[in-house]
Amino acid sequence: MFRIFLCGLLIAGTALAQSFDRAKLDQYFQLLESNNKGMGQVSIMVSGQEVYQNAFGFANAQTNQKANTKTKYRIGSISKSFTATLIMQLVEAGKLSLEDPLANFYSKIPNAADIRIKDLLQHSSGIFNITEDPELRTWIYTAQSREQMLKRIAAGKPQFDAGAQVAYSNSNYILLSYILEDIYGMSYGSVLEKQIITSLGLTQTRFGGSIKADNNEALPYYFEDEAWQLISPQTHLNAPMGAGGIISTAEDVSRFYAQLFSGALVSENTLKMMMQTREDVGLGIMGFPFEGIQTYGHSGSIDGFQSLVAHFPDQQITISAVSNYMYTNLTQVMIGAAKIFFGMEYELPTFESKRGGETEQLYAGAYSSADFPLPITIFWEADQLKAQAEGRTPISLALIEEHHYLAKDAGLEFMFDVENKTMLLKEGRREFRFNLNE
CATH class of the missing domain: 3.40.710.10 (DD-peptidase/beta-lactamase superfamily)
Incomplete structure (x- = not known):
């Protein structure tokens, strides 16, 4: 077609x-x-x-x-x-x-x-x-x-x-x-x-x-x-x-x-x-x-x-x-x-402003990447998803679409692959792939 x-x-x-x-x-x-x-x-x-x-x-x-x-x-x-x-x-x-x-x-x-x-x-x-x-x-x-x-x-x-x-x-x-x-x-x-x-x-x-x-x-x-x-x-x-x-x-x-x-x-x-x-x-x-x-x-x-x-x-x-x-x-x-x-x-x-079907634990955890210098922790706080690089101030993430979030002020995009327990961080033209630490 x-x-x-x-x-x-x-x-x-x-x-x-x-x-x-x-x-x-x-x-x-x-x-x-x-x-x-x-x-x-x-x-x-x-x-x-x-x-x-x-x-x-x-x-x-x-x-x-x-x-x-x-x-x-x-x-x-x-x-x-x-x-x-x-x-x-x-x-x-x-x-x-x-x-x-x-x-x-x-x-x-x-x-x-x-x-x-x-x-x-x-x-x-x-x-x-x-x-x-x-x-x-x-x-x-x-x-x-x-x-x-x-x-x-x-x-x-x-x-x-x-x-x-x-x-x-x-x-x-x-x-x-x-x-x-x-x-x-x-x-x-x-x-x-x-x-x-x-x-x-x-x-x-x-x-x-x-x-x-x-x-x-x-x-x-x-x-x-x-x-x-x-x-x-x-x-x-x-x-x-x-x-x-x-x-x-x-x-x-x-x-x-x-x-x-x-x-x-x-x-x-x-x-x-x-x-x-x-x-x-x-x-x-x-x-x-x-x-x-x-x-x-x-x-x-x-x-x-x-x-x-x-x-x-x-x-x-x-x-x-x-x-x-x-x-x-x-x-x-x-x-x-x-x-x-x-x-x-x-x-x-x-x-929609809600977080949809996400449970309290979805995405949450510590992520690390061989290409990014700091581990990043993802967590929920008062129904708000947040990301915090080690030693840095937490930033709020806004839902764009399912499993896709944006940190507005920082210009960062976070894309979660729940099944494979990975996270893709995009900063302009650069991309960093993280794995969930278990």
Whole structure:
């Protein structure tokens, strides 16, 4: 049945523009809002034309300012797709080569003579990821000079030899931002404006600064004790630069991706180079499957904001979401939205607050992992599931779905396999498998 459905998509993807279940999509995002499980925007385009958009929750919970489709959000690492496009435009113009060594620009970075521009784009440089700096939170909230950032990046120990493997590093795209400024002789924000924003008419997109709530810019939150809690302070965006400093809307992100894949920004050959992945990592874009359909896109996370864009080249469909609060990883929410849009089976969440059929002893116990430095104890307290790493303060876990919990403030996911007595801990892209001690 799915093969028949998929063939139909390949032949006539635009038919979805009229046939998708709009009411179910509306209900889905209304459920997120009414249960305090999510806030943000979603945009769906077919052949570059928006066929669905929704804004839900608050842009500013303190003033009860509701989000609208023009509210701007920090999009985090989706910024990398913009930055990579700007670099590839320079390659097309003959002003830069993918084989140029980093030493042509910043020779003090370790292994700079061996690191190519392509290595920076594809996260194969081995350069220390600056966001893993133990002192990050002592400086990330204030303005940083280029000299300060370069010194920190250069001080980090390389993860591996250039080109040897792929490992995500924000430092790569900070350096690419500086290279753009050097070649153009203007600020990163001005390059972005000149080369992409103006040409595509992205009226709600720019390189960000301090959040201006009175300018319809969303503030980030988490939900605790039946109230919205503001996440503060926030990252000063001249630190991440083109690695994570852009603000935008779901509509503008969808339009950017749709136009990128239509040939409006780079040539077909250049786009093919960007789409060539190594361990699912291309040049500024990621490749990933969705129910047997190949998609390309990127995700982002910064200061409690989450963002995700997925483009389906064969169907010419683009789906984007941006959020200033989500009870779970935005990917899970986007999967639900995509399944509804494509007409696949998807049961809307119920968000029951009870712990269901769990007994007092379910999950409880001490867990250990060979890959994680501390044992973690799981226990119930006053009908609340909690996790406590050895020597640390207990954290509360919120039920997402059966056997799947989230530590909201810490951004940790806990997935329990009761039968095999194991626990999977997810922290961003990292996963740690624990066994229950007996």
